[in-house]
Amino acid sequence: MKYEINMRIILALIFLPCSVMAQANDFMRSTGKMNVVYGVILIIFLGLTWFLIKLDKRIQKLEINQKDEQ
Amino acid sequence: MRFLGLAWWKWMSIVLFVYVITRGLLVPLKPGILNINPSRFQVGQSVEFEIEGYNSFYTKATPRVFFKISDQYLCRADSIEVISETKLKIKHLFHNYLPVNQKIVMASVIVDSEVDGASVMPSKLILSQDSIELEEGIAAWTLDKPAQFNLKHKYHFPFRNILYETIRNTFFHVSLWFGMFALMFGSLYYSYRVLKYSKPEDDLRAYSMVYVAVIFGVLGLMTGSLWARFTWDTWWTNDIKLNMAALSMLIYIAYLILRASIDDPDRRAKITAAYNVFAVVAIIPLIFVLPRLTDSLHPGNGGNPAFGSDDMDNALRTVFYPSVTAFILLGFWMADLWKRVCVLDAQDSLDFD
């Protein structure tokens, strides 16, 4: 019960500035679902980062091989 | 042609990305109507309800509010009270009869102001009448002089119900798929070259394009899934386009597994190129044809042209086309990097032997 009340206060604090939407009852749907767009951009960024890490690892392997030859 | 040591098209993708992210995120949506509460009324009595606007400036210019039934019958709201920038309170007495032959009818709401332009909430009000009196209803729902709606000429993205701000995902999610298709055709071309001229470099190019295409495809599925969760309330639907996307992912994963299971480089190049050409040419027509034959939630299906005038407007286009180009160039850039590392790796292992 106590937990529930706390959650309500927190939610109210989060959504006070976003009184724009009546059905905005969670984080993602607040401010006209703008956070979904940020989520999509974040996913793409993480994907590109993953590619960078893979690339970095392969180059590292090449560098180690080169050092061994010298 | 190089500029500061980097090929011009790589610079172009960077510039386009900066443009897409700034323009795509900063341009506001056209003002619209979010919600109307309550929305179910019996005609013939005075009713009161609230209209919630989005991105609107109701205090700057008090808007006019109209109700509309079946394209031609309009009536103007009696009194409007502006509560805040995005909130209106309407008091209205609906006439005893509606201009239709039904007991219950859906009416659209139009909010029109000099600052925001006209915005429509289609089929939101549900009006019911006890008895039908067509003539009187038509008389009551016809304006004395035709309503002149304000057009808004400022640069805005369109406001769509349910989508709202996520219409900006067109620049990220949809362009990702376009990038994947470009890589797919690129790898198809290089696989064909492998079969024709059997150069090992072409094989590595085809492979790295498939590799990046898989990354793009997985990202496309994930972003689409997130978008679908907050638009259609489900992570995954049995939509034909999703199934076809999953299918092409399966093909490319099969391609990557096939590559891993053959040791001899020459034979590997030949066999994987043959599989790539076979799979892509046999499946791609299905991806483009099948969704147009069956109904789908995505635009461009059930006989509609993709990205026709209903789905895209000119403001979206000015960002969408650059973003497609940006993602295609980024994909080719990533594939180029991956291929160069693969070439070095191959040379390295040859030296080692």
Next chain:
Amino acid sequence: MRFIDIKVLIWKDIQREFRSFHQLGAVIAFLSGTSYLVYFFSGKETFEEWNLLFWIVYLFVSFFTGYRVFEEELVKYRVLTYQLYHPNVIYLARNIYLFLLLVLLGILLFLIFNLLMPISVGYLFDWFLLLITFNIGNSIILSFNSFLSSQSVNQTLMFSVLVLPLTFPLFGAGFLTSLLLLQGGHILDSGSQLKIMVGINLFSIALVSILLPYIWKN
């Protein structure tokens, strides 16, 4: 390419199959076993369920039959026969043999399903036509991928990974068409997916005939 060669090679394939019958026998045992399992565990069938089970069992049967098409080719068979016959002829003979085998197994499965779970199946000739159209594309895709996967290390697993996404649309079209047949429709009705199957068939015939010469080249 002479037709007499193809006839001889198909006959050889049949003889080979009967000399080591245990492989085909295993497939037939699997077929009847799964049919019986389906009969045993599913009580009262609707025709949707019947259809789904039929195509699932058929999917496995065609995979089990398909992967053996180019099996021992690599090591011994190649040296002996490739000098006598052109590789394309051998490939074509194998493909036709697989096609015949798949149609036969399909009819067998259909009979067993009808024996165990009698259901009004609609027009028999349309079923036959469906099996034929379906198996043209199916046998081409299966034998081509069997050939590709015979070059890799882990043939059986590789084969199913390669084939599954490719036969997916074909099986989907077959599934929907047979659903139409079970509802009492004809195969040439507007709702049937026959045109998609024919399209896939034509595409795969064209592709295989273009791609094969390139692979034989080395």
